[in-house]
Amino acid sequence: MKTRQSRTILIAILALSFILAVTTLVNVNAKGHTAHAFPTDTFGTYLIPSGSQIRGASEMAAIDAHWTSIYLNWRDVETSPGVYNWSRWDQLLADAATHDLQVILSVTGNPEWAAQTPCGPIRSQYLPTFANFLTAAVQRYSAPPYNVLHWALYNEPDNSDAVDYVWLGGCWGDASNPKKAPGASGTAYAEMLSFAYPAIKAGNPDVQVVLGGLAYDWFVGIDEGGVFDPEFLDDLLLAGGGQYFDIMNYHYFPIWGERWHDDDGGFDRYNRGLVFKANWIRDEIIRLTGESKPIMCSESGKASVNHEGEDRVEEQARYVVQVYTRAMSSDIFPMLWFEGVDEVEYGVKLGYMGLLNEFLQPKLAYQVYDVMTSELSGAQFVRVRDDLWLRFEGYEFNVNGRLKNVVWHSSDETEEISLAVSQPGGTMRVVALDGNVDFVQDGGVEDLDGQTNGAVGVYVTSRPQYFEDLSMPTYTPTPTTTLPTPTPTITPTSTATPTPTPVVSVTPYPIKLFLPTMYR
Secondary structure (H helix, E strand, O other): OOOHHHHHHHHHHHHHHHHHHHHHHHOEOOOOOEOOOOOOOOEEEEOOEEOOEEOOHHHHHHOOOOEEEEEEEHHHHEEEOOEEOOHHHHHHHHHHHHOOOEEEEEEEOOOOOOEOOOOOOEOHHHHHHHHHHHHHHHHHHOOOOOOOOEEEEOOOOOEOOOOOOHHHOOOOOOOOOOOOOOOOOHHHHHHHHHHHHHHHHHHOOOOEEEEOOEOOOOEOOOOOOOOEOOOHHHHHHHOOHHHHOOEEEEEOOHHHHHHOOOOOOOOOOOOOHHHHHHHHHHHHHHHHHOOOOOEEEEEEOOOOEOOOOOEOHHHHHHHHHHHHHHHHHOOEEEEEEOOOEOOHHHOOOOOOOOOEOOOOOEOHHHHHHHHHHHHHOOOEEEEEOOOOOOOEEEEEEEEOOEEEEEEEEOOOOOEEEEEEOOOOOOEEEEEOOOOOEEEEEOOOOOOOOOOOOOEEEEEEOOOOEEEEEOOOOOOOOOOOOOOOOOOOOOOOOOOOOOOOOOOOOOOOOOHHHOOOHHHO
16 A cells, blocks of 8 residues: 555655656767757647648647657558658658657557557567667657657557557557457567667667556456556566666546545545556556656546536636646656647547647637646646645645645635735735636735735635735745765667566566455
8 A cells, every 4th residue: 555654755766766867868978969958847738640740739839838749650661671761750740849849759550561460569570670760760850850859669558459449559468358469468568678778779878768658547357348458567567678768658537536546544635546646656666676767647638528528628627737736746747638639530538638629729728728837837846735624635836936826626616715925914816727817915805814914815616726925035945855966877788689687576466456446
């Protein structure tokens, strides 16, 4: 079971891992590559190319959602061994660069000559060919003007259905699914990584290798109709795969939120859902490898309609702020909204997740995202507001030297709370979900407690609001941990016949043993 103490111990380790990851990107290496400065804010969206352009790119850049994830299809580039046609991705990645988007490039789409499926294991004799392709791609696209510094390998590789779910982008999962790809397993994925990692680093040692974003939900044998392998992560780590990626990557959707919590030790509103899932995965990596990894979430979002097609525009807009503040509180970086633009052909379950509709018209969520990036650009997380009543959720940030709190009510009620200002008579700037701005002076007309007492009374609803203490001239957070000077890691050297080195045998800890009763 996860405890607050164990999470505290992880903070220093995770912070050091993040420093190491960032340090890798800001150095000039022996080959003379100067690393491109990637966005320091966590904001981004998943975008789908249309032809040679990226739909919604300019609209996402306009709201400072600078991270994005797109596919690189191996089969479309290398139509026969050693013959490359980069023309489409030259145009796509140039388009991304024009809009100042930092791309996480997800490699997928095996050629028919190299594999039995486009989403799963590669025939062993073509793994060196795949490695050569990766080196060539990284050399080409990590350089200006493209500056692609994050390379992922297959989307949702824990998928075990290579028949009906090829479109997910990955199908390396096993779970004894009769529809699995031939030879698929976490172990096979680790073997592929043992070829891919040194090949990518040979192309540019400054780039970061990202694990293909794991769904890590809707499990075979646990959830009705599930297709994802619950043992995939453990299997790839036990096979030594942890040494072949730099950044952990996972997906989270609130439909599975009730799975990811542990209330046996008491209700903890700040370690649930997105955050709990990240902590669980971090613990698994440390337990099975003895090392920590930085973690990103390349897909999370909420649709503007429910599965019956009923309007949920308001709920989608609220979730924008909720998911990002939670991610920022737990060093989940970057955090990508799924997705930028509606893809209505996928139906009500997946087709209406966009900040923009199919005609590139903004939804309320787009406006809310714009307000959020304006309010939290450059923000440093300070603390969770566990001093508030349990029915509230709040996060405190340092933004340009002033404290700014984001707070909302856990239900649809409207309730008054008191928020401190740094000096009696001070003013609180209050920004609504849609960007409307009010100013509440301590003891003034809009102060609900009516007293000059170093606090203002304000109404809080289920719509997240931003509260900035304007009476605070400057603020510098006090470091809670002194971190050692990071030591640069050594890039693994490719061998003629790379084979994953198994780590010490560890008894797997199946996730189903932990799940709440309803999922056992």
